[in-house]
Amino acid sequence: MKKDNKRKRRMRLINIGFLSVITILTITVLFLIIHSFTSSTSASPNRGKHQSADRSKTEVNIHSKDSSIRGINIVTETMDDQRMPFSIQYPKSEFENFNQEVAVYIKSLKKDYQVLNENSSRDTHGRLNVTFETIRHSTGYLSFVLHATKTVSNEDSIMEVRTFHLNPETGIMPTMADVVNHNAENLKRIAKIVRDQIYENTALQNSLIIDSVWQPTEPIWANYRNFALTDDELILYYATGVMTKRQAGPVQIEIPWKDINPYVAKEFQVDHVVERQEKKIALTFDDGPDPHYTEKILKTLEKYDVKATFFMLGNRVQEYPEIARMVADAGHEIGNHSWNHPPLPNLTDEDLHHEVQGTEEAILQATGQHATVFRPPYGAVDQRVRESSKLPVVLWNVDTLDWEHLDPEKLLESIKTDLKENSIVLMHDIHESTAEGLEAVLEFLKSQNYTFVPVSEMENY
Numbered sequence: 035m036k037k038d039n040k041r042k043r044r045m046r047l048i049n050i051g052f053l054s055v056i057t058i059l060t061i062t063v064l065f066l067i068i069h070s071f072t073s074s075t076s077a078s079p080n081r082g083k084h085q086s087a088d089r090s091k092t093e094v095n096i097h098s099k100d101s102s103i104r105g106i107n108i109v110t111e112t113m114d115d116q117r118m119p120f121s122i123q124y125p126k127s128e129f130e131n132f133n134q135e136v137a138v139y140i141k142s143l144k145k146d147y148q149v150l151n152e153n154s155s156r157d158t159h160g161r162l163n164v165t166f167e168t169i170r171h172s173t174g175y176l177s178f179v180l181h182a183t184k185t186v187s188n189e190d191s192i193m194e195v196r197t198f199h200l201n202p203e204t205g206i207m208p209t210m211a212d213v214v215n216h217n218a219e220n221l222k223r224i225a226k227i228v229r230d231q232i233y234e235n236t237a238l239q240n241s242l243i244i245d246s247v248w249q250p251t252e253p254i255w256a257n258y259r260n261f262a263l264t265d266d267e268l269i270l271y272y273a274t275g276v277m278t279k280r281q282a283g284p285v286q287i288e289i290p291w292k293d294i295n296p297y298v299a300k301e302f303q304v305d306h307v308v309e310r311q312e313k314k315i316a317l318t319f320d321d322g323p324d325p326h327y328t329e330k331i332l333k334t335l336e337k338y339d340v341k342a343t344f345f346m347l348g349n350r351v352q353e354y355p356e357i358a359r360m361v362a363d364a365g366h367e368i369g370n371h372s373w374n375h376p377p378l379p380n381l382t383d384e385d386l387h388h389e390v391q392g393t394e395e396a397i398l399q400a401t402g403q404h405a406t407v408f409r410p411p412y413g414a415v416d417q418r419v420r421e422s423s424k425l426p427v428v429l430w431n432v433d434t435l436d437w438e439h440l441d442p443e444k445l446l447e448s449i450k451t452d453l454k455e456n457s458i459v460l461m462h463d464i465h466e467s468t469a470e471g472l473e474a475v476l477e478f479l480k481s482q483n484y485t486f487v488p489v490s491e492m493e494n495y
Contacts, residue, residue, distance in 0.1 A: 106126070108125065111123075119160075121164070129205040131205070143182055143184075147184050160185055162183070164182045171264060177197055180198070195284045213261070213302055232287060242278055243279065246276065260272070267290045268291065269287070270289070291304040292304055314486075315458075316342070316459065317475075318460055320409065331472055332366075335366070342367070346361075347375055358401050369405050372410065378410050378415070379419055386419065386422050409428050431458050434449055440466075449478075456494075458489055
């Protein structure tokens, strides 16, 4: 019995001691936790302020203010993030369609900027700056020209230009289709003028990449998305590196309205005093090149210092590429006249494509240059034929019928019958009679003070 009592007392003492140890340990742990929390708080009394400051650096600050134009606000977005800072300024109007179009572009800029920075070295710091200028036209249309510069290192930056257009009173957003009166043929003619001005622009001489000019100036609507309207000229913008060396930056081409008056809508045409100019005439030769008569015609044209236009068949260019090259080297204009001379409206889409594009490829391969004008055989043309080529369709207003009479003397007689200023004369460089009668034609036209030009240099051709 005594042993049992002693055992019970011993167990009670053990339990009490165990509970005491647990209690002490618990109190110690709680003390350490409280002490740790208190120490960390006292060591960083401004921690919350720093976190708030860090967040503010990555927040986008947006400010809006009125511009000098009623209905147009200037919105500025900035972010001071150390790695991806930006400052973006853009217009905002009362019209949601316009605002949405601008917003989509700004969003794409930010996305591209983010991708550029993610792909760059962690040691570099980027910068995105967007500013804009507003250009007014007397119709009430405004052109907003946004200039964006994306910098991903100290030496590497990308510049681009994007334009938006609006009449702030009506909400109308004009496009290039509106400018050219929704006429694709007008755009084709303007494209030729733009291309010529680019080639002749002395400021671009050292940076222009000749082989890169054709594609961005082709007469498709997307190529003429970036433009501005002034009262004196149409301004076109091309992105960095599109047709010039990258370091040259974006390209700006200014086309006076008076130079494109016939090809634009009435509201954009300008009144200008037309000085009395020389009488112009364009000589055109179809169906070549010919190994016998084209070369003789070239010699006669050279003798009288005359430039003409040769509408070539693709199959003959393929057969006589050296003759086609002679025409190009002599400085004459080359046109596309189909591959086999069929009535193009009668063809399937596939055959029409071959007739037109096959000839374009043959001319480019033989001469190293593109055709600049297009003449459908027999003058047979419909909307589908027009759309088959990106070149202006050119017909004629003086037909010599040289293929019918085959008489050198009648060549001049037929021209005299229908001759007038701005005549486009149809001949063929595959007939001996045409080659023989050409000199008399040139003598007469020179005596009448006509100036000879390639057909694309005629007004409203």
